[in-house]
Amino acid sequence: MSQPKRTRDPDAKRAAILAAARAVFAEHGYEGSTIREIARRAAVTHGLVVLHFASKEKLFLAAVPGPSILVANVPGDVDGLPGRIAQAYVARMESAVEGDLFLALLRSAAGDQSVARGLLRAVREEAVIAYRKVLTGPDVDARVEMLGAHLIGVTFSRYVLADGPLASMPADELVERLTHTLRGILLG
Template sequence: MGPDTKKRIRDPEARRAAILAAARSVFAERGYVKATIRQIAQRAGVTHGLVVLHFSSKEELFLAAVPGTRDLGESVQGDVEGLAGRVARAYVARMESADSADPFIALVRGAADDQDSAKALLRAMREKSISAYLTVLDGADVPLRVDLLGAHLIGVTFSRYVLADGPIAAMSPDELTDYLTMSLRGILLGCPGRP
């Protein structure tokens, strides 16, 4: 057995969990573009066909493996007034516990290298996010608000977790959560006088 080959796993839930764990590590190490389903299958100790059976595409596997897209529904659910705080807390908690090899951070870092893949993943993440936020928010501009939210969080991710420089990077997690709650409230719930 090679270094990345493990004993085959028979339990379907355990196999799915192994695939997701392997995907997170392979995407983080190699980036979205260079990662292959075969590498992920080998690392998970399953066949290529089994990965494709659980996840029909590399894009779907990436979206399932990245914690922020997976757990979005949980942080969105609840009262509208507390929405910004829940989203800010979930984002900061996830990103503070992530390391620099986190798949989402790797995607933000590598976006300039393969813009087509980055655009496709951003579109897929946007669609998932819009669906989640439509369960709590209403209005014709929800897709625009969700897109602004995504752009804001990508910018924070780049400043704090990729470049790790400047005032945003210097904030404590609690300060970042407070400031994000304030800015996300404006994006998600709107400001007085908004058209």
């Protein structure tokens, strides 16, 4: 009896690795996750994971959902931008469940500074490209950086630490307040 012929599908294997990585990082955080466990769940070899991603940090950064939900809401009129971003952010975060990948990865990134820097760079690059299509002026990079820092702070206060007035604020009030602060950051 002959062995079934193995098929090579690098895109499918890469997708399986990323899916497994998201699950493992969400369950165990960055430091508690291993390439071996990710490979096992993806039904691939440890070497194939390293071949595709080179390191756990690079795999982590590839698995992180970027700011696409916010970037998708950038196009449109400049005046409505703060409200669109606030609404998209709150809707995304309010629908997150315990063990949500974004929150788990954010918690993990906070524990490892090199990973946190890589994550911040990746998010910053994607966001700056999108915002430059709508915003003008020499300080767009700084405004986008301030936007990111503000939303990271809100995320930690409300969704990670979940303590204090910000954590108990109704979602519609949060959207209203965020729209106001984001207007100041983005439009001055």
